[in-house]
Structure formats: C-alpha cells, structure tokens
Amino acid sequence: MNGAADLLSRYLRQRVELGETELVFEGQPLRSLKEAASVSVAPTPSRTTDRTTHRPIAAAGTRPSGVEPPPLVALGSLGELGRIASVCTACELAETRNHVVFGEGSAQADLVVVGEAPGADEDRSGRPFVGRAGKLLDQLLAAIGFPRESVYICNVLKCRPPRNRNPSPDEVASCSPFLQRQLALLQPKAILACGTFSAQTLLESSEPIGRLRGVVHAFEGIPLVPTYHPAALLRNPGWIRPVWEDLQRLRTLLDAE
Numbered sequence: 001m002n003g004a005a006d007l008l009s010r011y012l013r014q015r016v017e018l019g020e021t022e023l024v025f026e027g028q029p030l031r032s033l034k035e036a037a038s039v040s041v042a043p044t045p046s047r048t049t050d051r052t053t054h055r056p057i058a059a060a061g062t063r064p065s066g067v068e069p070p071p072l073v074a075l076g077s078l079g080e081l082g083r084i085a086s087v088c089t090a091c092e093l094a095e096t097r098n099h100v101v102f103g104e105g106s107a108q109a110d111l112v113v114v115g116e117a118p119g120a121d122e123d124r125s126g127r128p129f130v131g132r133a134g135k136l137l138d139q140l141l142a143a144i145g146f147p148r149e150s151v152y153i154c155n156v157l158k159c160r161p162p163r164n165r166n167p168s169p170d171e172v173a174s175c176s177p178f179l180q181r182q183l184a185l186l187q188p189k190a191i192l193a194c195g196t197f198s199a200q201t202l203l204e205s206s207e208p209i210g211r212l213r214g215v216v217h218a219f220e221g222i223p224l225v226p227t228y229h230p231a232a233l234l235r236n237p238g239w240i241r242p243v244w245e246d247l248q249r250l251r252t253l254l255d256a257e
C-alpha cells in the first residue's frame with residue numbers, strides 16, 4: 001500500500017477502534033467504514049475545428065465530407081457527445097493522444113467527479129482515473145459510501161497533455177464545452193472537483209485550490225465541493241485530513257438531498 005492510501009486506511013481504522021462516531025456519516029453503517037479501512041490499494045499546425053461548435057473547419061479525415069456534427073449544446077445524450085469527442089481535433093493534444101478519455105460511469109449518478117486530465121494509464125486505456133491516483137480516488141469514494149460504479153468520473157481535458165504537463169489555457173478553453181455539456185446532461189446532485197484545474201475551471205476562478213476548498217460552491221446551481229487532487233494527496237499525505245473533511249462535507253450535502 002502506498003503512503004497516502006496507507007495513511008487513509010490507518011486513519012479510518014483508528015476511528016473505528018476509538019469508537020468515534022463523528023467521522024461516520026449518517027445512514028452509513030459502521031461496517032462500511034471498516035471495509036473501507038481494509039481495502040488495499042493496490043505540430044499541430046493549424047486549427048481544424050471551430051472551438052465554439054467543435055465543427056471541423058477542415059476535413060478531419062474521419063468523417064464523410066459535407067457531414068458536420070451538430071453544436072455540442074444540441075447533443076441530447078452522453079453517447080452522442082462521446083462520439084463527437086472521440087474524433088475531436090480542437091487542440092494540439094489530438095496529435096499526441098492514444099485515446100480520448102471522455103468519462104465513464106452511471107448516467108443517473110448523484111455524484112460526478114471531475115479531475116484534471118488523463119495521465120499515461122488513462123491515455124492507454126481510454127478510461128479516467130485508472131492509475132495510482134485513480135486507485136486512491138476509488139478508496140476515498142468507497143469510504144464515503146460511493147463505490148466507483150455508482151458515480152460518474154470525467155476530466156476537464158479529454159486528452160493527455162504530453163509528459164503530464166499542466167493543461168494550457170487554450171486547451172482548457174477548447175475542451176470545456178464537452179465538460180459543460182456532460183454536466184448539463186448528467187444533472188448530478190453534487191460535483192466533486194479534484195485539484196486546481198478542475199476547481200478553477202468550473203468556478204471560473206484563479207484562486208488556488210487551498211483557498212477554494214473548505215466550503216461548498218455551486219456550478220450552474222449544482223453544489224460543488226473542491227478538494228485536493230488524489231495525485232497531490234499521494235505526494236502530500238498530510239492533506240488526508242482536509243480531503244477527508246471535504247468528503248464528509250460532500251456526503252452530508254448528498255444525504256440532505
């Protein structure tokens with residue numbers, strides 16, 4: 001087990017052993033907390049797509065000529081949106097990606113988790129949060145009673161930035177319409193924004209995550225809880241407590257829905 005996951009596990013076990021109830025969520029049986037505590041952790045030269053509509057400006061090569069996709073706001077299902085994303089060439093990341101990582105999970109999910117961008121594992125598999133940070137995310141979600149399959153998980157960027165560099169403002173601007181449409185279609189009861197880019201993008205803020213977290217915000221009327229990114233948590237196990245507090249805040253607000 002790695003440092004942060006181990007710490008989380010020990011933290012939860014300690015709570016159980018101490019008989020503390022303050023970290024146990026209402027309606028969440030103690031057994032789940034015990035189970036959670038024992039889980040192991042395992043040159044793009046020219047723009048080819050109009051940024052606002054994601055329509056190809058030049059023939060993308062994958063579509064029959066003359067057939068244009070509708071603007072994203074007109075798309076009525078995640079499936080249709082995902083198909084458009086899978087051939088998107090709106091930014092340079094299309095040149096280097098192996099897979100577009102659109103997102104996955106239940107279309108009826110109460111909770112949507114929004115991360116930053118796919119990493120190497122996600123680019124290889126086409127699935128969000130499947131690497132080390134993803135394993136930790138799964139554990140954290142399970143600890144508050146949300147198994148991975150009960151939530152919807154996606155990222156701000158749908159394609160991996162080379163060498164996991166930070167997304168550029170241009171890439172965020174190009175890709176955000178997909179996230180916005182995803183959230184409009186999903187209409188979750190709450191959003192968990194993991195990390196600086198996710199929280200800043202959804203809240204249209206330039207505040208650091210350390211200042212954004214700690215309170216419930218809203219995105220288009222949907223309660224939004226910002227927290228540290230699980231990858232950052234792996235590097236800074238000391239953040240487990242604030243993350244845990246954020247997750248409790250999330251659980252409490254979902255319980256009240």
Ligand code: URA
Pocket residue numbers: 115116117118119122127128129130131133134155231
């Ligand atoms: N980090 C993210 O922000 N998203 C992923 O899908 C994987 C790692």
